[in-house]
Amino acid sequence: MLHYDKQTYKDxxxxxxxxxxxxxxVGDxxxxxxxNLAPVKSNTKLLADLNNANEYKQIRTEGEQFPRIDFEELKTEIRMLPIANSALQKESFGRLLRATLLCNTLVYFFNKREEDYPHxxxxxxxxxxxxxIADPINEVFDKSGEIKDDASEELFQIRQQIKSTRIQINKNFDRELRKLMKxxxxxDTREAFLDERRVLSVISSHKRKVSGNVVxxxxxxxxxxxxxQVNVPLNNELELLLDDERKEIFKILKALTKELSVHLPLIKAYQELLTEFDxxxxxxxxxxxxxxxLPAIQENTELELIEAYxxxxxxxxxxxxxPTIPQYLSMDKFSRMLVISGPNAGGKSIxxxxxxxxxxxxxxxxxxPVHENSKMCFFNALLTDIGDNQSIENELSTYSYRLKRMKHFLEVANKKTMLLLDEFGTGSDPDLGGALAEVFFESLYNKKCFGVITTHYANIKLKADKLRNAVNGCMLFDTETLEPLYKLSLGQPGSSFTFEVAQINGIDMALIEEAKTRLDEKKVKMDQLLSELQREKTYLAxxxxxxxxxxxIALKAKNKYETSKKKFEEKLLAQQELYEKNNNLIQKGKKLQNFINQYKSNAKAKNANAGLLQEVKKYIATEKFKIDxxxxxxxxxxxANKPQKKQRNTPKKKDNxxxxxxxxxxxxxxxxTKQNGTVEELNGKEVTVSFGFMRLKVMKDKLTWIKD
Structure with a gap:
């Protein structure tokens, strides 16, 4: 975007x-x-920035295990590493370690997600x-960030001597303390620490009785x-050892700094990567x-804002x-100048x-904050004139300020410009200001720029209606409750509802009616016509x-009915199947019960049940055959439902x-089947076969000969 200013930010x-x-x-x-955020001049860079933000939002909202972007910047380390014989401070190595671990985690995260998050x-x-980078640092530092005793052999020896000397100092001190206490x-305080040395707290009247240095x-x-006195040489020796320790630590850090300096390009890349993610x-x-x-970005100059907040x-x-009411707005080359009218406090400016x-x-x-199906494009300039911007320093009135802004707009506006003009033409005499505003409007229209303009001037509304690529819009107003609806409607101008708004605010109706008599009759009728049109449009909406x-509601009811009907039919079918199954079992039960009753009645007669048993066996065989x-x-x-294999071109054998x-x-x-039977009778192609206690009549070609 080539043309914008700080006033636009403020507006x-x-x-x-x-x-x-x-x-x-996180970082500076x-x-x-x-x-210093400003519109990006390169469209390629802007698209990359938008896609980066969109992918990062996807990661955060889709539950990905993404590392926390928490780090300290590496400016000091990047400045110090190239300097010969320099040594970084302990804190610097901690920052380097955390940075390399975080960047390694990011590399691991994106390693298998390049297709999901390419940008x-x-x-x-x-x-x-x-x-x-991490391994050399971990060899020198422990988890708490302190230098390890074994960071070097010399340091290990020095710290062993320091430890031994301190033990001896404490033993001597405790022995002297017990003696003096006796x-x-x-x-009562017994001891203190001065210059990091343990000293005796002696009553001043007895100080000459104690051997040692008064500190x-x-x-x-x-x-x-x-x-x-016994600790004086030991404390001096300890000071020398601590100095040796400091020198050895500096030597270690210097060597570690030199070792890591070869990774300076990578460390710079760490800084750039982490600050970019920040x-x-x-x-x-x-x-x-x-x-x-991220809405759909159009190459053509057009906007479609759906559910825009x-x-x-x-x-x-x-x-x-x-609650917040969203807006719908559509603009393209055929409707590039939108004139919004309507009542005050109705939402035009917002x-x-x-x-x-x-x-x-x-x-x-x-x-x-728009619906994901919205469409937007890029402009080269965003020019605003919103609110009362008097310039006290330059002694400019509101109207003078606006004239200067308008002069600038006319100079720079083109077909890749978006104009935002609030209360267009106000600040001067209504008739004169309206006439000049109309001329400005035509001039800006001829620049082929895009613009959203709010106004109360009727001549601007009429001009927008006449111009081919301009369109009117109005903020809806409930004429029944006399309350604004804060929703934009495209296609027609709106009434200012001056008298209705006055009525809402408690102005006496007699004064309102008197005001109407002082207006031009045509203007009153025009405003009434707009009010009626909006009322009808609101009613139709x-x-x-x-x-x-x-x-x-009807569709939901229909779907609910069809779902219920399907469930009922499935339930009815299941019940019918269950009924038939149960009825079949009942009939079989009755048959078996009849056998049992006959068996009981014939129990007294000798061999009376022999025929009955044959009948039972025949019944069981029949049922088994049905099941088979x-x-x-x-x-x-x-x-039959399985795909048939291609058969080879071999001579077919006769089925039997x-x-x-x-x-x-x-x-x-x-x-x-596998059940064998005996032929009892032949009648042409029909054969009577006995299968145990069951006799069946079947066609001859349904049988297979076993033996005579």
Whole structure:
């Protein structure tokens, strides 16, 4: 974006978003980038920034185990590493260790997700997984960040001597302390520490009785602090050892610094990567506050904002637990100048600011609170004239200020410009200012720029209606409740509802009627006509909404009925099957019960049940045959549904080449079964076969000959 200024930031309340994002920054680099955030001039770079933010939001909202971006910047380390014979401080190595571990984790995360997050993955082009920074640091430092005793052999020896010397100093001190306590020469405090040395707290009146160096006294002079004579040489030796320790640590850190200096390009890449993620994270954390998304970016100059929210208003309303009404707005080359009219306090300015702020956010690489199916594009200039901007320093009135802004707009506006003009033409005599505003409007229109303009001037509304690529819009007003609806409607101008708003605010009706008599009759009729049109449009919109809701209710009821009907039919079918199954079992039970009753009645007669038993066996065999037949039918259906294998071109055998051998007394079996039977009678192609206690009549070709 080539043309924008700080006044645009102020007019659109962009500074509020900057302040919010600055709270989310971890390091100073990202903070400065946020504080200096401006529209990105390169469209390629802008698209990359938007895609980075969009992918980072996906990671945060889809539950990915993403590492926390928490680090300390490496500016000092990058400055010190190239200097010969330099040694980094202990804290620097801690920052380097944490940075390399975090970057290794990022490399590991994106290693298998390059296809899912290609834009974020590309940020790691100069960073790679390595242990060549972490391992040398871990060899020198422990987990608490202190240098290990075995960081070098010399350091190990020095610290062993320090430890031994301190033990001896403490033994000597404790021995002297016990002796002086026995003699009553020390105070109640017994001891103190001065210059990191353990000293005796001796009563000043007895100080000459204690052998040692006097190193100080209390404020009152009642106590004298004495270093025991026996420890004087040991403490001096300890000082020398501590100095040796410091020198050896410096030597170790110097060597470690030199070892890590070869990785300076990678460490610089760490700094760039982490500060970039810090910057992206701040933008995404802001987007999560109002569910910002990346709309479809169009190459052509067009806008379609679906469910668009003013982000500042949305956040403030959320904090106050208030609803926020979204807006719909569509602009293209055939409707590039939108003139919004309607009542005061009806939402004209907030709608205009919504369009402007969303456009400014998008061109600064921020996600915007719109529906994901929305469409937006890039402009080269965003020019605003919103609110009362008097210039006290230059002694400019509001109207003079606006004229200067308009002069600038006319100079720079083109087809890639978005204009936002609030209360267009106000600040001067209504008739004269309206006429000049109309001329400005035509001139800006001829520049082929895009613009959103709010006005009360009737001549601007009429001009927008006449111009081919301009369109009127109005903020809806409920003429029944006399309350604004805060929703934009495209296609017609709106009434200012001056008298209705006056009525809401308690102005006496007699005064309102008197005011009407002083207006031009045509103007009153025009305003009434706009009011009636809006009333009818509101009524039709309500009817349409109720019709849509009724259709949705009817569709839900229909779906519910069809679902219930299907469930009922399935339940009825299951019940019928269960009934048939139970009825079949009942009939079989009755049959068996009849056998039992006959058996009991014939029990007294000798051999009376022999025939009955034969009948029972015949019944059981019949039922078994039915079951086998059912199984065979199921198997045949199952095989029929299987894909048939191509058969080889081999001569087919006859299905049964021994049919002529079948005669009375032959043993045969039914095809597709394993049960054998005996032929009792032949009647042409029909054969009577006895299967145990069951006799069946079957066709001859259904049998297979076994033996005579």
């Amino acid at each position: 659109l309340e962009f500074d509020f978003l900057i302040e919010k994002m600055s709270e989310f920054c 680099t990202a903070l400065q980038r946020i504080l 974020l993955s590309s940020l790691l082009a100069d960073v790679y997984f390595t242990k060549e 003699d009553g020469l020390v105070s 100080g006294s209390s404020k009152t002079g009642g106590l004298t602090y004495i270093e025991p 910057f992206i994270q701040a933008k995404v954390r802001l987007a999560l506050m109002f569910d910002g998304v 003013h982000p500042v208003l949305l956040m403030k309303n959320k904090a106050a637990n208030k 709608t205009l600011k919504t369009v402007g702020l969303l456009q400014l956010m998008l061109q600064c690489g921020l996600l915007v 309500r009817l349409n909404k109720e019709h849509i809701e009724a259709q949705e 037949e059912q199984k065979r039918e199921v198997e045949l259906k199952k095989n 080449q021994f049919l002529d051998k079948i005669k009375v007394g032959s043993t045969v079996k039914l095809n597709e």
